[in-house]
Amino acid sequence: MTMLDSLFGLIPAASTGQQWVARDLQLVNWGGYDGHHRVRLASTATLLSGGSGSGKSTLMDAYIALLMPHTTPFNGASNGGVVGRPRGKDQRNILSYARGKVDESRTEDGTRQRVLRGDGHDTWSAIAMTWADQSGTQLTAVRAWYVPSAARTLEDVVAVRATVDGPFDARDLEGPAAQRLARHAVTEAGLTCYDTDREFTARLHSTLGIGAAGDGSKAVGLLGRIQAGQQITTVDALYKAMVLEDPDTFATADAVVEQFDKLTGTRDQMITARQQVKALEPIREHRAALEAARERVGVIEAVGSFDDGTSPAALWRHGRRLGLLRAVEADLHGRHQQAGQTSRETAARVTAARAELDGVKETLWASGGDRLATAQRELTAVRARQEEVVRARGRLDEVLAVLGATVDDEAGLAALAEQARAALADPGAKERAFAGLFDAMSLSKEAKADLAALEVERAAVLRRHDNIPGDLHAARAALAQAAGLTPEELPFVAELVEVRTEHEPWRDAFNLALGGFATLLLIDAAHVRAFRAAIDAVPTARRIRFQGVPTGLRDDVGVDAHTLPGRLDYRQGPFTGWLRSELAERFAYVCVDTPGELAQHAKALTRSGQVSEGNRGAHGGQGRANVLGFTNARRLAHLDEQVARAQRRVAQAEEQVEAARAGHDRYEVVRRAHEALVATSWDQVDVAGVEAERTRWEQVVQDVTAGNPEVTRLQERAAELEVTIQTLTEDLGRTKGLAQSLGDDWSATTDAVDTAQRALDDAQDAGTALAPDQQAYLDTLLAGTDDVGTDDAGTVAPAADPVEALAAFDAVVARAGDLLRADRQAAQQTVAAARDALRRTFETFVERWPDPNLGTDPDASYPDFVRILTELEVSGLHELEAEWRKSLLRLSGNDLTDLHNALARSVREIKERIRPVNDILADLPFSDDDHRLRIDARDTQSAVVARFRKELRDLREVLSTQATDAERERRYLRMAKVVDRIRRSSPDYADLVDVRRHVRLSAEKVDLDGNHVALYDHIGEKSGGESQELVAFIVGAALRYQLGDAGAARPRYAPVFLDEALIKADARFTGRAVGAWRGLGFQLVIGAPNDKFSALEPHVDLKYVVLKDASGRSRTKPVAGLPGTEGPA
Structure with missing residues (x-):
């Protein structure tokens, strides 16, 4: 493409399109630019250079404040690490620029800003920029702010947004500023005001041609990023951030989610309908139970009471009982006649049996039967006595086994009994048995107590790291609590020292030598007075000695290794310095091996604990418990040995207790044996004597029966007749009694029949009738009368046992009142339970699905809920299920497709979007005239995305087929998992839906024939100059695209501000980057530090140096360029 150098910069020769360039930038009271300043801009490239903090970025920020939204931060190039909201209190903002903030200083009330203006009085600020096209048309945009002295936020400021078709001098706002920038005053100055930023930016975008299809926000956002010089590391990130907008897949995914949520709503409605049907299904059953129970209560109240003779209940009872009584009357009459006949027959049989027995006895006595009877009687008695003697002998043998003795005759038993009496008379035997057991148990108890005490002591020692006795610990704890101190602030001397390992044999000697000093309680001398006052009322069982000592003394007191202090280790703490000094002064005992060496030293100590101080000395006390040390391993070992010995003592004592208990038990057994032996006589255990007597009587019986066999027969016949007479006599008595009882019962039953008939007649005369439902109810309730049958006419028919039937009927009727009351109560409870169940069901329904038109009364609201249930069962649920199926098919047929x-289309569109950018780049020499830059795209779809898209296809096919409810529910859950992944809140959302991540973009250097020469992927891999040139080409082409001029010969909006840009290369590469921007038709305004001036100076047409004086005020000074461009105007 042939380029021409015109007033408006390099433009294509064939271009006749409109282009707006910035003519000048005006500042009034903006940052360090106090008063009015005008900066004229070259139509090609302008350089603003200066030292750090001179005000270059302030000029750049003025352009941001004028053209860009409030979300664009100030000073983005220099302060990329700032935090907080853009233009908030932690960043540069309108208020700080309007007041000209210099710095901050600390005061008594906090921090205070030092400003150039507006400190205690109102101020104002304004920014204006004028653009012009090649036809001479001009447009000026103005932003101004009136800042009251009390303003703290932007809401406290009066803001002006205005434009004018032509030039404008910002100093003309001084008059309106005196009126707080009132709308009418600004309008009178020739400006057109806008109420909102939206209206203001829309005017600028439409007039200046910023953005394609009226969308200038993306172009302005890109201009802001370019100005801030934000770091982008890859070509991929650069292109995606600056060229590609959000793909259509975002909206499509949102539509799928929305449709699925509607499907979920239909499903929820269906589930709700099912839940409502399930919740209301029991109400019909409850209602039926309620009505049945109410009917039963009505019948119970109608039948009345059995005590009321004229009630239906009494009529039913009389009718039933009359039939039963007549059956009993007939049954008793027949049984009474039969009993009389049986009685007479039995009496005749008894008389005949007695006559026969008398004849048998006369014959028997005549034949010697009296001697046989005597022998048999004696034999029976002897056999019974023999059993008792055998059992007694067995008990005697058990006693003899305990005593280890045997007895064969009466004399031996008498001798043993005499010995037993003597043993029982000995009073000392029992005392000895009890004394042995008591002594053994006492020893066991004492041993267990000693063991428990040692275990308690060991547990207490285990919790500590010292050797101080427990009573001293308890006393110290009580004093420390009273004084508000911790036990660690009140150490014992013994807790602060430890015998060195190599001098362990001297521990007992050191323990004796230190004596009471070891248990001295140390306290900070500063606390002594308060400590004494606090503990005065505290009682302790163990007396505590304490001493206030200075703390924090230097721990550098020298001690001799041959003396007691030199053979100790000291625990570091506030008392260590004093303690070392005290021990060195008072207990500097030289450790000697023999008593003969004691006199050689002023103070000396032997291994046995004897001390000498001149002519004085001390000895003894060996065996005293050790208290020294801030470790207790030695004491724990000693306690373990004591515990082991105590455990052995306990085991031995238990063995002694068991032996003593066994001895005591033996004494009791022997004593009981002696008592049994004394109470036994020989005739009680003479088994041989009893056996001899039985043999003699058996011989007598044999002698009598062997000589006369007829005696045996007669004797047997007499025995049989005696049994027969006894049986018949008993039967006769029972029969007579039965006949008398049946006669009495028959008479009483006859009277009862008459009484029942009269009662039945009275009830019928009173007009009482028994309804069929009442009869059925009473028959069912009093089911115990079912043994009484009824014939086809309904009259009572006699059962198999009328008496039992009558008794059963009377038993049931006797409790009929209780049965009626119980049944009435049960029916009433059923009514209450059914009403309560209905109420709970209604309340639960209304609570889960509120409806102001539904009540919860079991009777009044029942029809409404039955209607709801019927509607749900008949139509509502089916319609929802049909809608659910329809929605599921619709989601599969449209949305998922x-x-x-x-997803596939958006990837193609990304690749197609590269084409216009590549078309722009194809006409721009890159690196040299023989090469060009080209953007390349390749697919980078991951396995996760591939599986997701496959799941979409599979799910779409599955959802299009018919399914059962269970399968449909499973499909819904499967679909829910897919849809949840494309929700904006999903962690997979960006990877799956943002198709920009499915494509990897890179740049490549090609020759004029399009052949690959070099790859540009990671910008950071190139040198500073190469990266500048690469970014300029790509970003410039992207800006042309975002401005909507990709197909035009040059961009309609030319200005591009670059803050801290093009500073990473030498003049050659910088020139190529500037040439790239200008070749794309852009007007550059570059901010750079002084040290980069030489690299940029050859490639710009207008140069300024930004200066700042000692007061913090900035100004611009032109170096070369247009005439009349001095800073302050």
Whole structure:
């Protein structure tokens, strides 16, 4: 493409399109630019250079404040690490620029800003920029702010947004500023005001041609990023951030989610309908139970009471009982006659049996039967006595086994009994048995107590790291609590020292030598007075000695290794310095091996604990418990040995207790044996004597029966007749009694029949009738009368046992009142339970699905809920299920297909979007005239995305087929998992839906024939100059695209501000980057530090140096360029 150098910069020769360039930038009271300043801009490239903090970025920020939204931060190039909201209190903002903030200083009330203006009085600020096209048309945009002295936020400021078709001098706002920038005053100055930023930016975008199809926000956002010089590391990130907008897949995914949520709503409605049907299904059953129970209560109240002779209940009872009584009357009459006949027959049989027995006895006595009877009687008695003697002998043998003795005759038993009496008379035997057991148990108890005490002591020692006795610990704890101190602030001397390992044999000697000093309680001398006052009322069982000592003394007191202090280790703490000094002064005992060496030293100590101080000395006390040390391993070992010995003592004592208990038990057994032996006589255990007597009587019986066999027969016949007479006599008595009882019962039953008939007649005369439902109810309730049958006419028929039937009926009727009351109560409870169940069901329904038109009364609201249930069962639920199926098919047929297609289509569109940018780049020499830059795209779809798209296809096919409810529910859950992944809140959302991530973009250097020469992927891999040129080409082409001029010969909006840009290369590469921007038709305004001036100076047409004086005020000074460009105007 042939380029021409015109007033408006390098433009294509064939271009006749409109282009706006910035003519000048005016500042009034903006940052360090106090008063009015005008900066004229070259139509090609302008350089603003200066030292750090001179005000270059302030000029750049003025352009941001004028053209860009409030979300664009100030000073983005220099302060990329700032935090907080853009233009907030932690960043540069309108207020700080309007007041000209210099710095901050600390005061008594906090921090205070030092400003150039507006400190205690109102101020104002304004920014204006004028653009012009090649036809001479001009447009000026103005932003101004009136800042009251009390303003703290932007809401406290009067803001002006205005434009004018032509030039404008910002100093003309001084008059309106005196009126607080009132709308009418600004309008009178020739400006057109806008109420909102939206209206203001829309005017600028439409007039200046910023953005394609009226969307200038993306172009302005890109201009802001370009100005800030934000770091982008890859070509891929650069292109995606600056060229590609959000793909259609975002909207398509949102549509799928929305449709699925509607499907979920239909499903929820269906589930709700099912839940409502399930919740209301029991009400019909409850209602039926309620009505049945109410009917039963009505019948119970109608039948009345059995005590009321004229009630239906009494009529039913009389009718039933009359039939039963007549059956009993007939049964008793027949049984009474039969009993009389049986009685007479039995009496005749008894008389005949007695006559026969008398004849048998006369014959028997005549034949010697009296001697046989005597022998048999004696034999029976002897056999019974023999059993008792055998059992007694067995008990005697058990006693003899305990005593280890045997007895064969009466004399031996008498001798043993005499010995037993003597043993029982000995009073000392029992005392000895009890004394042995008591002594053994006492020893066991004492041993267990000693063991428990040692275990308690060991547990207490285990919790500590010292050897101080427990009573001293308890006393110290009580004093420390009273004084508000911790035990660690009140150490014992013994807790602060430890015998060195190599001098362990001297521990007992050191323990004796230190004596009471070891248990001295140390306290900070500063606390002594308060400590004494606090503990005065505290009682302790163990007396505590304490001493206030200075703390924090230097721990550098020298001690001799041959003396007691030199053979100790000291625990570091506030008391260590004093303690070392005290021990060195008072207990500097030289450790000697023999008593003969004691006199050689002023103070000396032997291994046995004897001390000498001149002519004085001390000895003894060995065996005293050790208290020294801030470790207790030695004491724990000693306690373990004591515990082991105590455990052995306990085991031995238990063995002694068991032996003593066994001895005591033996004494009791022997004593009981002696008592049994004394109470036994020989005739009680003479088994041989009893056996001899039985043999003698058996011989007598044999002698009598062997000589006369007829005696035996007669004797047997007499025995049989005696049994027969006894049996018949008993039967006769029972029969007579039965006949008398049946006669009495028959008479009483006859009277009862008459009484029942009269009662039945009275009830019928009173007009009482028994309804069929009442009869059925009473028959069912009093089921115990079912043994009484009824014939076809309904009259009572006699059962198999009328008496039992009558008794059963009377038993049931006797409790009929209780049965009626119980049944009435049960029916009433059923009514209450059914009403309560209905109420709970209604309340639960209304609570889960509120409806102001539904009540919860079991009777009044029942029809409404039955209607709801019927509607749900008949139509509502089916319609929802049909809608559910329809929605499921619709989601599969449309939305999932659209999403799948959109994913593929958007990738193609990204690749197609590269074409216009590549068309722009194809006409621009890159690196040299023989090469060009080209953007290349390749697919980078991951396995996760591939599986997701496959799941979309599979799910779409599955959803299009018929399914059962269970399968449909499973499909819904499967679909829910897919849809949840494309929700904006999903962690997979960007990877799956943002198709920009499915494509990797890179740049490549090609020759004029399009052949590949070099790859540009990571910008950071190139040198500073190469990266500048690469970014300029790509970003410039992207800006042309965003401005909507990709197909035009040059951009309609030319200005591009670059803050801290093009500073990473030498003049040659910088020139190529500037040439790239200008070749794309852009007007450059570059801010750079002084040290980069030489690299940029050859490639710009207008140069300024930004200066700042000692007061913090900035100004611009032109170096070369247009005439009349001095800073302050």
